[in-house]
Amino acid sequence: YSDDQGQTWHLVESLHTFPTRDKWFGAGTDGTALHSILVDPRDDKHITIGISVAGCLESRDRGKTWKYVNKGLQANYLPDPNAEAGQDPHLVERSQSEPDVLWQQNHCGIFKSEDNGQTWKDLSKAKGVKSAFGWAVVVDETDAKVAYTIPALSDETRVPVKKRLLVQKTTDGGKSWKIVADGLPSANCYDIVYRHAFSGNGKSLLFGTTTGHVFFSNDKGKKWRQIPDYLPPIYSVKLV
Numbered sequence: 330y331s332d333d334q335g336q337t338w339h340l341v342e343s344l345h346t347f348p349t350r351d352k353w354f355g356a357g358t359d360g361t362a363l364h365s366i367l368v369d370p371r372d373d374k375h376i377t378i379g380i381s382v383a384g385c386l387e388s389r390d391r392g393k394t395w396k397y398v399n400k401g402l403q404a405n406y407l408p409d410p411n412a413e414a415g416q417d418p419h420l421v422e423r424s425q426s427e428p429d430v431l432w433q434q435n436h437c438g439i440f441k442s443e444d445n446g447q448t449w450k451d452l453s454k455a456k457g458v459k460s461a462f463g464w465a466v467v468v469d470e471t472d473a474k475v476a477y478t479i480p481a482l483s484d485e486t487r488v489p490v491k492k493r494l495l496v497q498k499t500t501d502g503g504k505s506w507k508i509v510a511d512g513l514p515s516a517n518c519y520d521i522v523y524r525h526a527f528s529g530n531g532k533s534l535l536f537g538t539t540t541g542h543v544f545f546s547n548d549k550g551k552k553w554r555q556i557p558d559y560l561p562p563i564y565s566v567k568l569v
Contacts (some may be wrong), residue, residue, distance in 0.1 A: 330390060338388070344378075352414040353383035364524055365421040369445070370428055377431070377446050384416030384448055385433075393415025401449035405437050419464045420524040424473035432476050434466040434524070439478060441503050450503075457495060457506035459490045465527035467534065469549075474502040477509075477529070477550065479522040479536065487521050487539075494518045494538075498550055509550035523564055530540050530568035 331338050353361045365379030374391045377398065384399040402416045417436035424430040433440040438453035440459040453461035460480035469475035478497045480490050489495065494513040497506045514520070520538035527536040534546045541560035546553045 343388075343393055343394055344386075347386075347395060349414045350383075352409045353380065354415075357373070363509075365418065367421060367423045367431070369423075370425075374544055375445075377423075379418040379421035382415060382417045384414060385421060387446060387466065395465060398446040399449070400447065401442075401451065402433075402435065402440060403437050403451060410437075420466050422466050422468045422476075424468050427473035430468075430473040432468050434463050434468050434478050436462070436484065438462075439466070439503065441476075452499075452503035455503055455505055456512050457497070457508075459495055459506075459508065463522075464502070464524040465522050465536070467527050467529040467565075470531065475500050475549075476503065477527070477534065479527060481521055489518050489520060492516060492518050494520050494544075496534075496536075496550055496553075509546075510553070511551065512546075512553035512555075513544060525565040526563050528568040533568055535566050535568050537566045539563070547561075 330341055361383055364379045367377045369375035379385050383407045386395045387398045388395050397413045398414055399416045404416050407415050419434045419436060421431060421433045429445045431442040431446050438451050440449040440451055442449045446535045447525055462483055463478050463480045465479050467477045476499055480495055480497055482488055493515050495508050495510050498509045499506045520542055521538050522536050522538055532547055532549050534550055537543045539562045541559050543556040544553045545556055
């Protein structure tokens with residue numbers, strides 16, 4: 330962390346020495362990844378983070394102390410799927426319009442919280458979900474009930490569902506989902522979209538893939554077009 334606008338930086342010792350950190354390798358990976366840092370816009374001392382493979386943690390004192398906020402998450406690769414430590418969020422996003430609403434694309438499903446991460450609801454079996462596995466999630470800026478994911482089959486295969494590049498969209502808070510894929514490859518596709526490679530801003534959506542392709546929509550996913558490119562694998566994009 331930095332308290333002088335980035336001139337100097339300090340290790341967050343409270344997280345580095347967290348008591349159950351030895352359990353953060355529960356999925357058999359060779360390291361952990363802190364990928365999501367969400368500061369509550371109403372209280373800058375309140376921070377929620379997502380770590381793969383550990384779970385979500387919360388601090389109410391600007392990082393001095395932390396606690397898990399994984400109630401409701403499932404890790405089907407662990408002996409105890411409900412274990413507090415060892416959950417695997419792939420990306421966690423906060424709704425800008427309703428800060429208490431958090432969305433999560435997890436290794437083991439799609440989850441949503443309506444109480445600032447204190448409890449999570451599994452949306453994986455909702456109507457229309459083609460696959461609950463993936464890395465990225467985007468939440469609409471003005472409507473907390475609207476969210477998008479890009480599904481894949483599994484971490485082992487790392488291919489799209491039925492080799493089609495699909496975007497899943499919900500407009501009712503995850504109760505049902507529909508495919509918005511007009512203009513996206515519909516056959517023989519091997520593109521995967523990683524956690525930071527999907528971005529939204531207003532009506533615009535943008536994502537990049539592991540095969541170096543970039544796709545753009547300016548109507549909330551109704552139609553997509555490919556931006557001409559010859560790029561290496563894309564790990565991050567951002568619409569501003």
